[in-house]
Structure formats: structure tokens, C-alpha cells
Amino acid sequence: MSALSPPLTVYYGGTFDPIHNAHLAIAVGVRDALAAQVHLVPAADPPHRPVPGASAAQRAQMVALAIAGVPGLELDTIELRRAQRLQGQPSYTVDTLTELRQREGFSRPLAWLIGGDSLASLQQWHRWTELFELAHVIVVARPGNPLPQPLPPALRNCVRGGQWCTDAQQLRIHPQGCLYALPLPLQDGSASAVRQAVAAGLPVAGLVPAAVADYLEQQQLYRVHTG
Incomplete structure (x- = not known):
């Protein structure tokens, strides 16, 4: 980086x-690959359905x-x-990015990270075309899950250059608009596996950081939730 x-x-x-070790591996991998902060x-509690296995405050604490x-x-x-x-209103990524731009300004390069599965459904997101007006979108590419080449027409019309960005430096030169694929090694782990292990009385060492394992025990979380 210059x-x-x-x-x-x-x-x-x-x-x-x-949060579990695979989440951390992704975050650290992105940090290291892109020299990024x-x-x-964490998402808020959904307003129109039961809360996840832990409250928003508990998930943020973990x-x-x-x-x-x-x-x-x-x-x-x-x-x-x-x-x-x-209170009671749904929360959308476009709202989060709009608020981030109001907070951080419009000249700083910002990116939103998604998985390849989310890219496949991106065009169903609320006001999805505006995402690229507010930030770059970085897609975590996984082995065995090829990303679309070329991009579908609707995506081509939204992203900078009409195609995948292949130069990470573009993520800093421009404040928003790029679609960038970042290959990261696949690490096993899922939140549902952690919840199931806790519900079954099995240890979660190796699945979550030690401090999170201690918190799960202290708060008695996921004891009956098997998700």
C-alpha cells in the first residue's frame, strides 16, 4: 500500500x-490481505420475529x-x-452504509464484506443498487463455489468499470463502487454447530475463542437452542 x-x-x-473461530479467520484474513481495518x-434483534439465540447486547459483548x-x-x-x-423498524444494510457515510464522510474508502452465497441473492436486498453508491463490496470467494463470470447485466450496470475489480489498490483509490473477490482458505465452523454443541453439553473449545466459551457458560446461553 502506498x-x-x-x-x-x-x-x-x-x-x-x-461469533466463532471461522468468523475471526475471515476478519483476520481480510485485514491481512487488504491492509485494512x-x-x-452485529445485527440488531429482528423486530418481527423471535430474537436469535442470544440478545443483540450479548452478541455484541461476545x-x-x-x-x-x-x-x-x-x-x-x-x-x-x-x-x-x-424501535420496531427493520434494519437494512443500505441504511447502515448511509449512516456510516454520514459519520465518516464520502471521500474515505469503505467496503462491505459478504460471502459468495450473499452475492447470489444480492439483487433481492433492499435498495441493493445503492450499495455501490455508498461502498465497495468485497466478496469472500470459497473453493468450489465459483463466482459469476461475467457479471449478470444488472450487476454490471452498478459496479465500477462494469466488471470485477482485480486490483485491490482500486479499493483505496476510489471511495466506493468496486466489486472485489477475495479468496480466503475455507475454515470449518458455524454458529449453528456451536449452538448445537452447547445444547448437547459438548465442549466448544476449538470452535470459539476461550473468552467466548467462558461467556457462554456464565450466561447459560444456547442451553435449549439447537438452531
């Missing part, structure tokens, strides 16, 4: 119910415990704070 290049901030949203953004002392990773509770202000 000394004159502005820093890239990547926002990694998710339920994190709970990675903000983990993220904080998981990344404590890890350079380049930060907790961002922007969605939780917005949910408190606008």
Missing part, C-alpha cells in the same frame, strides 16, 4: 450468534471478547444503536 493511499475500512456484518457489525487484543479488528454497534432509536 504511503499516500487512504486507509481502507471494511465492515463485516452478521448475526454473530455466536475491519469493523465487525464479539468484543473475541477480538479483544486483536490488532486491526474493532466492534461497531451502529446497527444496535439505530435499532434503539427506531
Whole structure:
């Protein structure tokens, strides 16, 4: 990265119910590959259905415990704070990015991180075309899950250059608009596997950071939730 290049901030949203080692591997992998600051953004409790296995506050606390002392990773509770202000209203990524732009300005390079499965359904997201007006979109590419080449016409019309960005430096030169694929090694792990292990009385060492395992025990989380 050039000394004159502005820093890239990547926002990694998710339920994190709970955060686990595979989540951390993705965050660290993105940090290292792109020399980026990675903000983990827990989703708020959904307004129109039962809350996840842990409350938003508990999920945010587990993220904080998981990344404590890890350079380049930060907790961002922007969605939780917005949910408190606008109780009962659904929360959309485009709203989060709009608020981030209001907070950070429109000249800083920002990116939203998604998985390849989310890319396949991106055109069903609320006001999805506006995402590229607000941020870059980075897609975690997984072995065995090829990404579309070329891009579908609707995506081509939205992204900078009408195609995949192949030069990570473009993520810093431009504040938004690029669609970039980042291949990362696949690491086993899922939140449902953690919940199932806890519900079955099995140890979760190796699945979650030690501080998160201790928190699960202290809070008696997921004891009956097998998701």
C-alpha cells in the first residue's frame, strides 16, 4: 500500500450468534490481505420475529471478547444503536452504509464484506443498487463455489468499470463502487454447530475463542437452542 493511499475500512456484518473461530479467520484474513481495518457489525434483534439465540447486547459483548487484543479488528454497534432509536423498524444494510457515510464522510474508502452465497441473492436486498453508491463490496470467494463470470447485466450496470475489480489498490483509490473477490482458505465452523454443541453439553473449545466459551457458560446461553 502506498504511503499516500487512504486507509481502507471494511465492515463485516452478521448475526454473530455466536461469533466463532471461522468468523475471526475471515476478519483476520481480510485485514491481512487488504491492509485494512475491519469493523465487525452485529445485527440488531429482528423486530418481527423471535430474537436469535442470544440478545443483540450479548452478541455484541461476545464479539468484543473475541477480538479483544486483536490488532486491526474493532466492534461497531451502529446497527444496535439505530435499532434503539427506531424501535420496531427493520434494519437494512443500505441504511447502515448511509449512516456510516454520514459519520465518516464520502471521500474515505469503505467496503462491505459478504460471502459468495450473499452475492447470489444480492439483487433481492433492499435498495441493493445503492450499495455501490455508498461502498465497495468485497466478496469472500470459497473453493468450489465459483463466482459469476461475467457479471449478470444488472450487476454490471452498478459496479465500477462494469466488471470485477482485480486490483485491490482500486479499493483505496476510489471511495466506493468496486466489486472485489477475495479468496480466503475455507475454515470449518458455524454458529449453528456451536449452538448445537452447547445444547448437547459438548465442549466448544476449538470452535470459539476461550473468552467466548467462558461467556457462554456464565450466561447459560444456547442451553435449549439447537438452531
